[in-house]
Amino acid sequence: MGFQFGRSEGFPSQYSAQHTSVTVDVTETVLITISVIISIAYISIIPSYQKRQSIYITTKVVFSIIIGCLLMIENFGQEWEYGSTRSKTPYRVNVGQKIDAHIAVKIGLRSVNITLKAKSEEDTPLKEEIIDYNERFSWMWDQGRIGFGPYAGLLQRTFREGQRRGLPIPILWIAEYFIIDGEGIRFGRFYRTAGWYCHILLWTAFACWILANIFLQSVSRYTAYLTGLIGGLQLLTCLVWICIHNPIPLVIPFNDGDIRMTLGLHFWMTLGCGLLCVLLAIIMIYMDLRYPNTLSTFLQIDPLGQYDECIMRSCQMDDMLRRKIHMNDMIEMTSPFSQNRNTSMMVLKRRSTIKNAQKSLFRAPVPMKMEIYHDVTTYKNQDDTARYIVCLNKSYKQ
Numbered sequence: 001m002g003f004q005f006g007r008s009e010g011f012p013s014q015y016s017a018q019h020t021s022v023t024v025d026v027t028e029t030v031l032i033t034i035s036v037i038i039s040i041a042y043i044s045i046i047p048s049y050q051k052r053q054s055i056y057i058t059t060k061v062v063f064s065i066i067i068g069c070l071l072m073i074e075n076f077g078q079e080w081e082y083g084s085t086r087s088k089t090p091y092r093v094n095v096g097q098k099i100d101a102h103i104a105v106k107i108g109l110r111s112v113n114i115t116l117k118a119k120s121e122e123d124t125p126l127k128e129e130i131i132d133y134n135e136r137f138s139w140m141w142d143q144g145r146i147g148f149g150p151y152a153g154l155l156q157r158t159f160r161e162g163q164r165r166g167l168p169i170p171i172l173w174i175a176e177y178f179i180i181d182g183e184g185i186r187f188g189r190f191y192r193t194a195g196w197y198c199h200i201l202l203w204t205a206f207a208c209w210i211l212a213n214i215f216l217q218s219v220s221r222y223t224a225y226l227t228g229l230i231g232g233l234q235l236l237t238c239l240v241w242i243c244i245h246n247p248i249p250l251v252i253p254f255n256d257g258d259i260r261m262t263l264g265l266h267f268w269m270t271l272g273c274g275l276l277c278v279l280l281a282i283i284m285i286y287m288d289l290r291y292p293n294t295l296s297t298f299l300q301i302d303p304l305g306q307y308d309e310c311i312m313r314s315c316q317m318d319d320m321l322r323r324k325i326h327m328n329d330m331i332e333m334t335s336p337f338s339q340n341r342n343t344s345m346m347v348l349k350r351r352s353t354i355k356n357a358q359k360s361l362f363r364a365p366v367p368m369k370m371e372i373y374h375d376v377t378t379y380k381n382q383d384d385t386a387r388y389i390v391c392l393n394k395s396y397k398q
Helices: 026-043 051-076 154-165 169-179 187-215 220-244 265-290 292-299 314-324 327-332 385-397
Strands: 081-090 098-107 111-118 131-138 251-253 258-260 307-313 344-350
Touching: 026 051, 051 187, 051 220, 051 265, 051 292, 081 169, 098 169, 111 169, 131 154, 131 169, 154 169, 169 187, 169 251, 187 220, 220 265, 220 292, 265 292
Parallel strands: none
Antiparallel strands: 081 098, 081 258, 098 111, 111 131, 251 258, 307 344
């Protein structure tokens, strides 16, 4: 009854679809929005810290979120290669008029994106039509059988669907270069293979980024190693893309120019982020070896968490001290622990095998006056051993 009032046709009104042109990449916009929301959530709690701590935490959080966001954008970005031209070209089948169009091609790890834009000229059959196309042909991930059947690859099936919809001739002309898989024309196969390996490497780098954020709260050395691994995987991704993506340069000819593919924004983003991660890893490893306490303060990590408790006999400690103390001082000095060679002590030793590069292998002693007992846990530092033991001997003899 509701649809019969005031109507003669007897059914609801039907309106034609109003298609709008693509303005932004939805996936990339969502990833950036999520990163911004996480950044705002962290920044909102930073004022609760002291001034110096807030600077440290802001720097740490910003670098971490930027690297994670870039990893996802690189993985799902659509501009690993880019090419464009402007040319007069036929528009549709059975339409004799040509259009002066701007044609662009963007190739990502998972698909190829083709853009066609042109201004409608007056006094032509196309004057009322908006020519602004943006079509994406995906190839995830199976190559499929030859042809356009149900077992063909996703790229071939998407191309056939575009033909049924009546896409403009320039878009179909470009897409044909990727669906042909024979003789020397195998652009689609090579791009699909390169994208497959690159997306695996980038997902591995993202997993390392998650682990790096976990270790960022406990052990700075592991964070540095994982950050360097993230950078190495991104650099390897760029190398794999260059080596595999296409042995023959892709050139698509048109009447007034050719589309020649060049490395795009997301390739250079991956390369730059990889170099940044490697540089950060080198800085963190150097700081961890030479200035571990400063790095722990900057990263808000408990420095004692990077030490292992180990038991050393007094004879082992004396041998270690003699290697660090000047000969003259060693002759005049007698270690309080040498009277009982079987005495053991507890020391904190850094978790690392690069002993020669470390500034301090053992934890510095607590600056407080203390009596000497054989069963008390003692913290030794090789760099301050001479001064510390001499003071201990004097107080011990007194």
